[in-house]
Amino acid sequence: MSAKRKIAVVITARPSYSRVKTVLSAIKKHPQLELQLIVAASALLDRYGSAVNFIEKDGFEIAAKVFNVLEGENLTAAAKTTGIGILELSTVFDNLRPDIVVTVADRFETMATAISASYMNIPLAHIQGGEVTGNIDEKVRHAITKLADYHFVASENAKKRVIQLGENPAMVFNTGCPSIDIAQEVAKNSKLTFNPYEKYGGVGSQPNLNNGYIVVMQHPVTNEYQDSRKHIEATLRAIQKINKPTLWFWPNVDAGADGTSTGIRSYREKYTLENVHFFKNMEGEDFLNLLHNSRCLIGNSSVGIRECTYLGVPTVNIGSRQNRRDRGTNVVDVGYDENEIVAAVESLLKTENRATSNVYGGGNAGEHIAALLIELPLQFHKTITY
Incomplete structure (x- = not known):
């Protein structure tokens, strides 16, 4: 029997946990995957809601905690927090030896995850790439897209945008947004x-x-x-x-x-x-x-x-x-x-009618992503498509 594929998922903020909770559950249940959950940055801080409490209450075992938030809540603090994250996460990855690292969305702390994994030749999967917002989050998201090896996007437009950025279409998957699984x-x-x-x-x-x-x-x-x-x-x-x-x-x-x-x-x-x-x-x-x-x-x-x-x-x-x-x-x-x-x-x-939309998927993203994580080839190099 082959060894389980080790999947390190890094949660850096309270919204990130909600975004990928169903992914964590699907990885945890999959017989061929081992979840290595890393909780870092503001997800550990009480003043921002301490998401770690909800993570532990939901029964997820935490493999490592990374305290890297520098006080200040300004641009300098954000940049230094990212730098500390690179240092700390590199040590964690060296200890855990994951087969794939998963990073989520576009918050500035996620850049540390992407840089550490990429520089250590660990395949990187990015959830919710390809979206645009017009602020610093967009820069971070697109930078992570270029560092990532696998792309689990949440909409068709996001998929097109990731491919336009020069990523291999065979590695870009419209899985929908995992948070829609909970919304369903x-x-x-x-x-x-x-x-x-x-x-x-x-x-x-x-x-x-x-x-x-x-x-x-x-x-x-x-x-x-x-x-x-x-x-x-x-x-x-x-x-x-x-x-x-x-x-x-x-x-x-x-x-x-x-x-x-x-x-x-x-x-x-x-x-x-x-x-x-x-x-x-x-x-x-x-x-x-x-x-x-x-x-x-x-x-x-x-x-x-x-x-x-x-x-x-x-x-x-x-x-x-x-x-x-x-x-x-x-x-x-x-x-x-x-x-x-x-x-x-x-x-x-005054509006009575509520218009709903499946633009971000229909509610099966967690299972879809877990299935891909076991099937995808382990690679940390790019196939040039531009």
């Missing part, structure tokens, strides 16, 4: 299945959710990080005007996160937000269940573009963070303007 299960339940206040705590008032509620998730934009406080204040003013029960989630650890967080805290000190409750994080299934039963999502998270498109949740997408990304008709784009945000939300709240 969540869509089967039309009711909120838990009490968010009791289960996740958080701070702020506890508005009654029985007659509908709004969800807000807004992150800083790396190439606009100096304006992050101004951006979040426009949203805060809009939410105050809308005056509906609102559940607000804390931002990612990106350059500008300090401005976003400070803006929220300062606003709360000045004004009474009677209908707003703040959370750090939630388990992926609970978060999607919460979204599925909400009136709309406001902010700039990719969950509004991906999972909400599949679920048909109306989304007000603010600013440039998701520019040019494939989206469904559930999304309304607005600028950093409180009046635009209010008008868009009020319009969506």
Whole structure:
């Protein structure tokens, strides 16, 4: 009997875990694969929701933890965090000796995973390459595409774009987005299945959710990080005007996160937000269940573009963070303007019909990716196609 193929998956942030949870489960169950789960960066930090707690609760064994986040939440800190990640992950890969390393999406910390694996001649698989957003994430994503050997993309347009970048078409697979696997299960339940206040705590008032509620998730934009406080204040003013029960989630650890967080805290000190409750994080299934039963999502998270498109949740997408990304008709784009945000939300709240879309797949990405990981030839060299 041949030895199991060792698959090292690196999780660097709370969204990354939700994005690949079904991939981890499929690898873990596959008789010919061995999962080596590495948790790093902000996924280990409590102030950003400590995704590691949910990972361990879900029964995944963690092979290594990498603490590499440098405080500062600015561009210099992001660059140095990436550098520390390269140093630490190289040691981890040297110890674990994986057959394939899997990296996820486009956050700046993922660059460290890609560089370490590539320089150590370990085949690299990239999930969610080929997408465009118009900010630093796009640079990171395309750079990882050029470092990666296998590409598990989430849409047909993403597949075309990866091939246009010169990658071997035989190594580019439209698997759909693994997060849609979870959304598919969540869509089967039309009711909120838990009490968010009791289960996740958080701070702020506890508005009654029985007659509908709004969800807000807004992150800083790396190439606009100096304006992050101004951006979040426009949203805060809009939410105050809308005056509906609102559940607000804390931002990612990106350059500008300090401005976003400070803006929220300062606003709360000045004004009474009677209908707003703040959370750090939630388990992926609970978060999607919460979204599925909400009136709309406001902010700039990719969950509004991906999972909400599949679920048909109306989304007000603010600013440039998701520019040019494939989206469904559930999304309304607005600028950093409180009046635009209010008008868009009020319009969506009047809409009864929810348009759904399978642009990011139909719910079997995890199993598809696991099957490919066992079949693909182990290679760390490029076939020139341009």
